[in-house]
Amino acid sequence: MKLIFAIIHDEDAHGVMDELNKKGFGVTKLASTGGFLKSGNTTIFIGVEEEKVDEALSIIEKKCKSRKQVTTANLPPTNITEGYIPYPIEVTVGGATIFVLDVDRFEKI
Amino acid sequence: MKLIFAIIHDEDAHGVMDELNKKGFGVTKLASTGGFLKSGNTTIFIGVEEEKVDEALSIIEKKCKSRKQVTTANLPPTNITEGYIPYPIEVTVGGATIFVLDVDRFEKI
Amino acid sequence: MKLIFAIIHDEDAHGVMDELNKKGFGVTKLASTGGFLKSGNTTIFIGVEEEKVDEALSIIEKKCKSRKQVTTANLPPTNITEGYIPYPIEVTVGGATIFVLDVDRFEKI
Ligand code: NI
Numbered sequence: 001m002k003l004i005f006a007i008i009h010d011e012d013a014h015g016v017m018d019e020l021n022k023k024g025f026g027v028t029k030l031a032s033t034g035g036f037l038k039s040g041n042t043t044i045f046i047g048v049e050e051e052k053v054d055e056a057l058s059i060i061e062k063k064c065k066s067r068k069q070v071t072t073a074n075l076p077p078t079n080i081t082e083g084y085i086p087y088p089i090e091v092t093v094g095g096a097t098i099f100v101l102d103v104d105r106f107e108k109i
Numbered sequence: 110m111k112l113i114f115a116i117i118h119d120e121d122a123h124g125v126m127d128e129l130n131k132k133g134f135g136v137t138k139l140a141s142t143g144g145f146l147k148s149g150n151t152t153i154f155i156g157v158e159e160e161k162v163d164e165a166l167s168i169i170e171k172k173c174k175s176r177k178q179v180t181t182a183n184l185p186p187t188n189i190t191e192g193y194i195p196y197p198i199e200v201t202v203g204g205a206t207i208f209v210l211d212v213d214r215f216e217k218i
Numbered sequence: 219m220k221l222i223f224a225i226i227h228d229e230d231a232h233g234v235m236d237e238l239n240k241k242g243f244g245v246t247k248l249a250s251t252g253g254f255l256k257s258g259n260t261t262i263f264i265g266v267e268e269e270k271v272d273e274a275l276s277i278i279e280k281k282c283k284s285r286k287q288v289t290t291a292n293l294p295p296t297n298i299t300e301g302y303i304p305y306p307i308e309v310t311v312g313g314a315t316i317f318v319l320d321v322d323r324f325e326k327i
């Protein structure tokens with residue numbers, strides 16, 4: 001038995017938990033802030049049989065992988081009468097930091 | 110030293126923490142959602158000496174064990190003028206998923 | 219790789235996280251309550267290379283060490299017309315409970 005701790009982005013939490021549940025993994029979600037992925041992150045943990053660690057990690061990788069997203073930002077106007085000019089910017093979203101721990105003993109009651 | 114992670118039902122959190130504290134165990138509670146026990150669950154963790162793991166687990170088992178509870182639900186009326194008919198239903202509450210981890214190093218400052 | 223779990227006082231969370239970040243450690247903060255340090259505590263966890271565990275622990279020790287603080291409390295009046303009399307009391311603040319765990323596998327995606 002292994003315990004997987006993954007720190008993921010908030011926006012990926014629902015998708016990765018749905019997919020893990022669908023494949024039979026039990027996932028617990030903890031609210032977290034700061035650190036590894038700077039802001040708006042979530043910690044999930046998953047108890048898995050040793051032989052299923054790779055499957056769980058590949059689901060997390062698929063659903064949380066770091067990717068570029070184009071969004072629009074508003075440029076501050078040089079002349080106040082012109083208003084703000086929206087322009088596209090590229091931001092990186094997603095990503096995960098994953099720790100796999102050994103479980104000494106596992107009980108379900 | 111061992112670190113016990115237990116995912117329990119919200120309704121059992123107060124009772125099990127009180128009992129663990131009374132027996133001298135230090136417990137930390139984290140809010141959690143989803144996963145092992147579906148909804149409304151709490152994660153607690155407890156640092157314990159190796160020889161006290163069994164005592165801690167038996168307290169968790171006693172206070173959180175899965176049990177049937179009879180509650181009443183309202184049956185939707187077949188005829189709107191009859192109103193809802195309360196009837197007893199049996200639900201399973203409680204239960205816990207427990208991971209015991211080895212602690213490499215323990216410090217209290 | 220090691221995973222450090224530290225239960226610290228709320229008031230020390232910002233300072234210790236700032237210092238850990240400044241020294242290049244990634245920290246994740248979880249809200250927690252009760253237990254080791256009774257109330258108003260925070261759990262942080264930090265993934266660190268084995269050779270950096272001592273550095274991380276000494277930052278936590280420096281920023282969270284248990285210390286005495288003088289505060290003023292209001293003594294209940296013996297005579298209601300006298301009002302409350304403020305007097306200084308010494309309280310212990312800070313402190314940390316730290317668990318270092320072995321990491322079996324570490325991934326960053
Ligand atoms: Ni869904």
Ligand code: NI
Pocket residue numbers: 123127
């Ligand atoms: Ni109580």
Ligand code: NI
Pocket residue numbers: 232236
């Ligand atoms: Ni700051």
